[in-house]
Amino acid sequence: MSKKVEVKNLTKIFGKHVGRAKELIKQGKSKSEILKETGATVGVDQANFEIDDGEIFVIMGLSGSGKSTLVRMINRLIEPTDGEVLIDGENLMEMDKKTLREVRRKKMSMVFQNFGLLPNRTIMENAEYGLEIQGVDKEERRKKAQKALEQVGITGYNDEYPDQLSGGMQQRVGLARALANDPQILLMDEAFSALDPLNRTDMQDQLLDIQEGLKKTIIFISHDLNEALKLGDHIMIMRDGEVIQTGTPEDILTHPANDYVEEFIENVDRSKVLTAGNVMIRPVTINIDKAGPRLTLKRMKNNEVSTAYVVDNKRKLIGIVDANDVIDLVRHDSSDLRSVVKTDVPTTNEETPISDLMDDISQTGIPFAVTNDKGQLRGIIVRGAVLGALAGNEVSEFE
Amino acid sequence: MSSIPQLPLADWIDSFVNWLVQFTGFFNAITNFIGGINNAFQWVFDLIPIWLFIALILALTFYVNRKDQRWSLLIFEFLGLLLIWNLDFWRDMTQTLTLVLTSSLIALVIGIPLGILMAKSHIAEVILKPVLDFMQTMPAFVYLIPAVALFGIGMVPGIVASVIFAMPPTVRMTNMGIREVPDELIEAADSYGSTEWQKLFKVELPIAKTSLMAGVNQSMMLSLSMVVIASMIGAMGLGTKVYFAVGRNDAGGGFAAGLAIVILAIILDRLTQSLTRDHKK
Numbered sequence: 001m002s003k004k005v006e007v008k009n010l011t012k013i014f015g016k017h018v019g020r021a022k023e024l025i026k027q028g029k030s031k032s033e034i035l036k037e038t039g040a041t042v043g044v045d046q047a048n049f050e051i052d053d054g055e056i057f058v059i060m061g062l063s064g065s066g067k068s069t070l071v072r073m074i075n076r077l078i079e080p081t082d083g084e085v086l087i088d089g090e091n092l093m094e095m096d097k098k099t100l101r102e103v104r105r106k107k108m109s110m111v112f113q114n115f116g117l118l119p120n121r122t123i124m125e126n127a128e129y130g131l132e133i134q135g136v137d138k139e140e141r142r143k144k145a146q147k148a149l150e151q152v153g154i155t156g157y158n159d160e161y162p163d164q165l166s167g168g169m170q171q172r173v174g175l176a177r178a179l180a181n182d183p184q185i186l187l188m189d190e191a192f193s194a195l196d197p198l199n200r201t202d203m204q205d206q207l208l209d210i211q212e213g214l215k216k217t218i219i220f221i222s223h224d225l226n227e228a229l230k231l232g233d234h235i236m237i238m239r240d241g242e243v244i245q246t247g248t249p250e251d252i253l254t255h256p257a258n259d260y261v262e263e264f265i266e267n268v269d270r271s272k273v274l275t276a277g278n279v280m281i282r283p284v285t286i287n288i289d290k291a292g293p294r295l296t297l298k299r300m301k302n303n304e305v306s307t308a309y310v311v312d313n314k315r316k317l318i319g320i321v322d323a324n325d326v327i328d329l330v331r332h333d334s335s336d337l338r339s340v341v342k343t344d345v346p347t348t349n350e351e352t353p354i355s356d357l358m359d360d361i362s363q364t365g366i367p368f369a370v371t372n373d374k375g376q377l378r379g380i381i382v383r384g385a386v387l388g389a390l391a392g393n394e395v396s397e398f399e
Numbered sequence: 400m401s402s403i404p405q406l407p408l409a410d411w412i413d414s415f416v417n418w419l420v421q422f423t424g425f426f427n428a429i430t431n432f433i434g435g436i437n438n439a440f441q442w443v444f445d446l447i448p449i450w451l452f453i454a455l456i457l458a459l460t461f462y463v464n465r466k467d468q469r470w471s472l473l474i475f476e477f478l479g480l481l482l483i484w485n486l487d488f489w490r491d492m493t494q495t496l497t498l499v500l501t502s503s504l505i506a507l508v509i510g511i512p513l514g515i516l517m518a519k520s521h522i523a524e525v526i527l528k529p530v531l532d533f534m535q536t537m538p539a540f541v542y543l544i545p546a547v548a549l550f551g552i553g554m555v556p557g558i559v560a561s562v563i564f565a566m567p568p569t570v571r572m573t574n575m576g577i578r579e580v581p582d583e584l585i586e587a588a589d590s591y592g593s594t595e596w597q598k599l600f601k602v603e604l605p606i607a608k609t610s611l612m613a614g615v616n617q618s619m620m621l622s623l624s625m626v627v628i629a630s631m632i633g634a635m636g637l638g639t640k641v642y643f644a645v646g647r648n649d650a651g652g653g654f655a656a657g658l659a660i661v662i663l664a665i666i667l668d669r670l671t672q673s674l675t676r677d678h679k680k
Contacts, residue, residue, distance in 0.1 A: 132601075
């Protein structure tokens, strides 16, 4: 497969005496030695890696590991101290401002941790920003932005403003803005880290879906190994500005390069990688304190489901109702929804590993309800989602 | 201290001003230019009948507050302007308004670009900061002296002194507004390949707008506070009425004209504040 991005000896040193620090780094001195001797901080220490066309390449590390600096050097938001970035064989470091701007406009788009949406622009105006600054005419850019918004599932919000949308929806707009440019490379800097677990899982699935069709080269920054294992074709682990290991998820799980990586993986192993919280989906819920049979039926129809989860005002799980029972109620003109609620729903909590649930899930027809310690409904686990999550994830072999 | 001779600071400044005076042509051009703007405003204000003027101000207030109407302000404006008319201060009020609008406009046209420059360049910030402090803290009276030497007497030196005194907030708030644009938005603008101008006009200025408009509002209020001082060098308007009242020990006349200034100040303040407020919801 052809190499889309090649990074050679990419280094970033912050602070004073950068020249001296650069020499020391070449002599192989450590980060702390250099800090002591020159006062300069090494952000990224001679990173080398290659990214294939059309793959998701996850750069993993804890905060302060230099991963965000590294991704910003790939589009030169941060000017590297040393090294090369080659995109389709062209050296980004040798480009003048104008050429670089063209590359940023046409080839690479970025998605930000806190979404980076412009608060003074509507959703549509945000999505079309990249096209607007290229001078694409209004009609065409609207069409492209609309398509991108539809791709990420945001419709009917074109004239709203970002702060009127939830975090998950804002990040979908961020993704749509990136896709509207039709770039070859997507840079995603902790794109899903600011989202709650349920939304994060949704977004990961959606990204994989979109990637299936578009085959972009995606550079994804994450501090979450579960996320890295789920998304990455290759994973690169960083620590203190150094690249510790690069490989497929399988490589990293089976041959950890050192204790540091091993420690990471052990944490993953203990939790058996996927928990109920990772694979749960949003259920159709009915608030029994507010809704009667007719509303229930309508909502079930709209969502095309035959069972709905019944909760109370505090979102505490009460049970499930079956569409046939509700239809009976409506026919007999009864409003007593409680009489048809079935309370024997299998429940579990978010932390439960999927492996512990596998047997039960395959036996019962009813999806598991995931509740927290207050008994509030957080999500449900359907068989399809579990299998999908396991199939899309090499980790299942290692459980 | 007696062993050190007194520094001839005053002499130096005198000779600097004297040196400046030789560029008569340059200062005349500025005088004509500022005078032109001033006269244009005044010409329009004199042309409009008073009842129509009041109606226009009410309509403007109604329009800028259209999403969130404030009836009490409309009533206040109506009664306040009627009072000014009744007290026979109308023409003085329009002269003061002209002075404020002209000096605010000039302060804006010079101040906003300076603020942008200050936000973009560290060197500009280091140089401009003490200059702005100087401009704002130097007693405003002091500006009148060279202003008269360079621009004669009348409206123009009054406007020049007002501009110097009133401009700093616009510069400062523009600078602050742009510097406070979140890094991630700057990165977003850069990463999509915006040019510097696109970044400025599509991202930085729109987001800095609230802060920038607060600066404009402050500048306007400061230039209004200059009207009495400016009247000492012949800038006509409500300030002149106050100044004359001081000379004649006429408390009643002074307060009446002062009240008219207050009414004008409140109207200008509320109008510019309404422009600042977010209308998107």
